[in-house]
Amino acid sequence: xxxxxxxxxITQGSKTKGGIGESTLRPDGTLKVTGEFAYSSDxxxxxxxxxxxxxxxxAHAEIVSIDTSEALAMPGVYAVMTYDDLPTDVxxxxxxxxxxxxxxxxxxxxxxxxxxxxxxxxxxTARRAAAKIKVEYRELPVITDEASAxxxxxxxxxxxxxxxxxxxxxxxxxxxxxxxxxGNADEAAKKADVVVKGxxxxxxxxxxxxxxxxxxxxxxxxxxxxxxxxTQWLHSDLRQIAPVLGLPESKVRMTLSGVGGAFGxxxxxxxxxxxxxxxxxxGKPVKIVYNRFESFFGxxxxxxxxxxxxxxxxKDGKLTHVKCRIVLDGGAYASASPAVVGNASSLxxxxxxxxxxxxxxxxxxxxxxxxxxxxxxGAVQACFAxxxxxxxxxxxxxMDPVRFRQLNAMEQGTIMPTGQPxxxxxxxxxxxxxxxxxxxxxxxxWESSEGxxxxxxxxxxxxxxxxxxxxxxxxxxxxxxxxxxxxxFDDYSTAKVRMEVINGEPVATVHTAMAEVGQGGVTVHxxxxxxxxxxxxxxxxxxxxxxxxxxxxxxxxQTYVTGGAVKNSxxxxxxxxxxxxRRKFGSYHPAWATAELLLEGGKVVTDGGExxxxxVDVLDGESVEVEAEWRHRPTEAFDLRxxxxxxxxxxxxAAHRAVVEVDTELGLVKVIELACAQDVGKALNPLSVIGxxxxxxxxxLGVAVxxxxxxxxxxxxxxxxxxxxxxxxxxxxxPTIPVDVLELADDHAPYGLRGIGEAPTLSSxxxxxxxxxxxxxxxxxxxxxxxxHLTGTA
Amino acid sequence: xRVNFTVNGRPQEADDVWEGESLLYVLxxxxxxxxxxxxxxxxxxxxxxVRLDGVPVCSCLVAAGQVEGREVVTVEGLADYAxxxxxxxxxxxxxxxxxxxxxxxxxxxxxDSQTGEGTELSPIQQAxxxxxxxxxxxxxxxxxxxxxxxxxxxxxxxxxxIREALSGNLCRxxxxxxxxxxxxLAAARQSEGV
Numbered sequence: 011x012x013x014x015x016x017x018x019x020i021t022q023g024s025k026t027k028g029g030i031g032e033s034t035l036r037p038d039g040t041l042k043v044t045g046e047f048a049y050s051s052d053x054x055x056x057x058x059x060x061x062x063x064x065x066x067x068x069a070h071a072e073i074v075s076i077d078t079s080e081a082l083a084m085p086g087v088y089a090v091m092t093y094d095d096l097p098t099d100v101x102x103x104x105x106x107x108x109x110x111x112x113x114x115x116x117x118x119x120x121x122x123x124x125x126x127x128x129x130x131x132x133x134x135t136a137r138r139a140a141a142k143i144k145v146e147y148r149e150l151p152v153i154t155d156e157a158s159a160x161x162x163x164x165x166x167x168x169x170x171x172x173x174x175x176x177x178x179x180x181x182x183x184x185x186x187x188x189x190x191x192x193g194n195a196d197e198a199a200k201k202a203d204v205v206v207k208g209x210x211x212x213x214x215x216x217x218x219x220x221x222x223x224x225x226x227x228x229x230x231x232x233x234x235x236x237x238x239x240x241t242q243w244l245h246s247d248l249r250q251i252a253p254v255l256g257l258p259e260s261k262v263r264m265t266l267s268g269v270g271g272a273f274g275x276x277x278x279x280x281x282x283x284x285x286x287x288x289x290x291x292x293g294k295p296v297k298i299v300y301n302r303f304e305s306f307f308g309x310x311x312x313x314x315x316x317x318x319x320x321x322x323x324x325k326d327g328k329l330t331h332v333k334c335r336i337v338l339d340g341g342a343y344a345s346a347s348p349a350v351v352g353n354a355s356s357l358x359x360x361x362x363x364x365x366x367x368x369x370x371x372x373x374x375x376x377x378x379x380x381x382x383x384x385x386x387x388g389a390v391q392a393c394f395a396x397x398x399x400x401x402x403x404x405x406x407x408x409m410d411p412v413r414f415r416q417l418n419a420m421e422q423g424t425i426m427p428t429g430q431p432x433x434x435x436x437x438x439x440x441x442x443x444x445x446x447x448x449x450x451x452x453x454x455x456w457e458s459s460e461g462x463x464x465x466x467x468x469x470x471x472x473x474x475x476x477x478x479x480x481x482x483x484x485x486x487x488x489x490x491x492x493x494x495x496x497x498x499f500d501d502y503s504t505a506k507v508r509m510e511v512i513n514g515e516p517v518a519t520v521h522t523a524m525a526e527v528g529q530g531g532v533t534v535h536x537x538x539x540x541x542x543x544x545x546x547x548x549x550x551x552x553x554x555x556x557x558x559x560x561x562x563x564x565x566x567x568q569t570y571v572t573g574g575a576v577k578n579s580x581x582x583x584x585x586x587x588x589x590x591x592r593r594k595f596g597s598y599h600p601a602w603a604t605a606e607l608l609l610e611g612g613k614v615v616t617d618g619g620e621x622x623x624x625x626v627d628v629l630d631g632e633s634v635e636v637e638a639e640w641r642h643r644p645t646e647a648f649d650l651r652x653x654x655x656x657x658x659x660x661x662x663x664a665a666h667r668a669v670v671e672v673d674t675e676l677g678l679v680k681v682i683e684l685a686c687a688q689d690v691g692k693a694l695n696p697l698s699v700i701g702x703x704x705x706x707x708x709x710x711l712g713v714a715v716x717x718x719x720x721x722x723x724x725x726x727x728x729x730x731x732x733x734x735x736x737x738x739x740x741x742x743x744x745p746t747i748p749v750d751v752l753e754l755a756d757d758h759a760p761y762g763l764r765g766i767g768e769a770p771t772l773s774s775x776x777x778x779x780x781x782x783x784x785x786x787x788x789x790x791x792x793x794x795x796x797x798x799h800l801t802g803t804a
Numbered sequence: 805x806r807v808n809f810t811v812n813g814r815p816q817e818a819d820d821v822w823e824g825e826s827l828l829y830v831l832x833x834x835x836x837x838x839x840x841x842x843x844x845x846x847x848x849x850x851x852x853x854v855r856l857d858g859v860p861v862c863s864c865l866v867a868a869g870q871v872e873g874r875e876v877v878t879v880e881g882l883a884d885y886a887x888x889x890x891x892x893x894x895x896x897x898x899x900x901x902x903x904x905x906x907x908x909x910x911x912x913x914x915x916d917s918q919t920g921e922g923t924e925l926s927p928i929q930q931a932x933x934x935x936x937x938x939x940x941x942x943x944x945x946x947x948x949x950x951x952x953x954x955x956x957x958x959x960x961x962x963x964x965x966i967r968e969a970l971s972g973n974l975c976r977x978x979x980x981x982x983x984x985x986x987x988x989l990a991a992a993r994q995s996e997g998v
Binding site: 033035036038039040042043044046047048049051052054217218221222268269270271272273299301302463466471527528530697698700701706707709733734738739741744746747 | 973
């Protein structure tokens with residue numbers, strides 16, 4: 011058996027139909043197209059109540075008083091709870107730092123912070139009751155940026171911090187700081203013929219998953235609770251929920267409901283604890299479903315950032331050095347900010363060879379909405395800035411921007427700024443070559459035999475142009491993303507696999523706690539089981555906490571890590587099945603003892619293809635079950651002063667070419683095509699791989715031209731919490747997305763695969779920005795770009 | 805109040821409906837039909853799209869009282885609705901909608917399967933599965949109802965037609981490419997009579 015972290019090659023033939031490498035269809039597809047698939051907001055229970063959260067109307071204030079009497083007196087109201095009603099001494103939660111109050115205590119730190127919760131027999135009754143709770147606030151000045159956070163008289167967002175970052179941050183309003191120093195950037199700068207400095211702004215993006223935060227908590231007879239929930243990581247939720255309820259983890263049973271997308275926004279808790287508290291208080295099942303307005307307050311967002319860069323290059327096009335400073339706004343609570351800082355700093359120079367760097371990334375505590383995980387996780391903001399810089403340096407040198415990138419592209423063997431060698435394929439130059447070689451969409455593509463089709467033009471059906479003032483631009487970008495949890499985190503997953511005969515057929519059952527959020531993990535698990543166990547029938551058990559942790563569905567890690575765990579458990583099951591076979595039939599054929607044996611097509615066969623036994627006869631009433639943890643190679647923390655350390659598991663690369671058409675008079679942008687080339691190591695399910703790349707590309711497009719949560723800098727209040735005012739790309743905004751998939755195996759990973767979900771979200775945004783700059787000649791140092799930025803009316 | 809209307813060909817009666825409740829709420833919480841989705845509840849995302857007397861609407865924006873005596877088709881009834889349409893000559897001309905009279909003559913069959921296996925699907929539903937147009941699936945019911953209605957009106961849509969018809973339905977997972985593929989596939993299969 012392979013040791014933890016050792017390379018796991020394909021140990022089985024791939025002759026079993028529906029195995030890895032095929033575009034098998036989703037096992038939940040039929041339920042999802044018939045409306046039968048049960049999402050967390052679809053849960054229903056006899057006698058259930060509806061929960062409602064009262065949220066703060068101000069961003070920073072002391073709570074003078076809370077009066078719940080009117081709400082409690084309303085007919086149909088079963089419970090109203092505030093901080094004072096919390097049952098134990100554990101009143102905070104958090105992914106890494108437990109700084110987030112379950113319900114506000116004495117103070118609110120951001121707009122929309124939960125203050126009280128209500129349970130009632132109708133959602134409207136619960137809403138009205140919440141509105142009758144009287145909260146008196148004494149407002150405090152708001153901290154909204156680096157200057158106000160670090161000002162001499164700045165209020166500390168969190169007093170008495172005792173987390174493990176407080177010892178090394180320069181100010182208590184800084185969550186975490188990670189410098190990375192390698193070589194001597196000042197010295198290297200002297201060799202530069204060209205030095206380019208830039209300052210960039212990245213807006214606050216929302217995950218905007220369509221399935222709102224929701225779930226159903228059902229009290230159990232033993233005093234525990236069963237929570238049906240949409241999340242990215244059941245066991246992480248469990249670890250945070252149980253102590254607040256005062257229950258052992260064994261009495262908080264969690265089952266994954268249908269998850270309507272996640273993209274990082276379900277890494278933190280939302281309504282989980284609130285629903286459980288109300289259920290335990292009332293003794294009745296309690297359902298909570300956010301509406302879209304509340305959803306914008308109910309989860310963390312992508313960190314907005316200010317990024318300061320200096321790049322130097324020699325006149326023959328080699329980078330001499332990079333200095334950068336990345337300031338991420340973490341908002342009121344830590345969430346995943348420390349890890350986002352680690353990513354932003356370690357990936358800050360992009361997929362390029364630079365020996366001399368001086369890097370610093372920090373995350374602030376402010377009174378803005380809390381920010382945490384979103385697809386791309388710190389690497390997205392950096393990529394937007396370093397790719398803008400690469401274009402600027404190329405222009406100063408008079409070089410083609412793709413050529414300049416290729417000259418500096420990292421490859422296998424390159425040393426990262428952290429000192430970590432890149433020890434698997436890193437085809438950065440090749441991805442750029444491929445994306446550039448794709449055919450271009452035709453010029454004046456809006457023209458048809460009946461004249462201009464306005465649907466193909468900037469402004470669309472608003473009929474604002476028939477081609478007048480429309481200029482095309484083309485831009486390129488490439489990015490690097492880490493895969494898996496980094497910096498020494500014990501990033502394991504668990505899989506339970508059983509094999510037995512049901513109705514005369516060998517069947518494998520795969521049970522993990524992996525959150526299927528739409529990515530297709532369930533599809534891939536069944537493929538892995540077919541490949542490894544040679545059976546046609548695979549049952550995917552619902553994800554719950556009755557099996558060990560699968561880790562988070564984030565960081566592009568689930569196919570790698572839980573896929574690896576399923577593969578590993580299948581291998582262990584296979585060994586046991588073969589042992590049974592040897593015991594029963596070993597004496598009948600010498601090959602049982604001497605040959606390499608495989609499971610294929612429901613049979614035990616030799617590697618020469620000779621059939622030794624049917625699995626049905628081998629198992630014959632016995633079942634074989636294994637539950638085992640699996641780990642990838644361990645990583646190390648980054649040194650807190652130098653940033654050195656083998657912090658990452660694997661890297662993932664994608665490149666984009668954007669073609670845009672801009673109505674330069676009105677500042678309207680139409681993205682015509684967003685071509686992508688990505689190395690996926692091994693496409694376990696090519697259809698799903700392309701779907702991930704196209705989806706990630708589109709989220710990058712969104713933050714390039716439309717998506718931004720606007721926070722009023724005077725009040726720290728969110729101005730656009732709705733799909734009317736926070737725009738995500740529609741099918742009209744989204745272009746064709748041709749994808750060129752490269753498969754260069756990573757020998758360290760199961761099947762050689764590479765985590766793929768995030769990389770396309772990185773390079774998509776800067777490619778679109780580069781194309782708009784190419785069309786307009788404008789500097790454009792912020793994203794998203796809005797019409798006023800293109801027309802000089804901002 | 806009490807609301808009487810027809811859902812997927814079956815008469816339904818909802819009691820104790822509060823006047824502020826939407827059609828979406830009544831379908832999901834009172835009639836046990838949660839297929840229509842609650843992504844924004846403000847008419848921006850299309851995930852709750854149903855046919856109301858044949859016309860696609862956001863059911864979150866329809867007050868429950870407004871559907872009194874009317875015909876509603878949800879994603880749960882889409883397969884039978886499409887089958888019924890095909891049996892009645894379909895809409896090959898591209899000129900027709902579904903007449904109220906036609907709509908009243910059919911009833912959706914129940915589905916008890918836990919896995920969905922063996923379920924009869926409409927062409928657009930099958931195409932969404934085959935083309936990889938479903939990821940998290942939360943937008944899927946609304947898109948299916950909207951796409952089915954478009955193909956009823958326009959069996960041979962151009963890409964621009966598809967994009968225009970589906971522009972009221974947000975999807976956050978797919979980047980829409982596989983959804984385009986699915987609609988093209990359904991149209992092609994429909995024209996080939998597959």
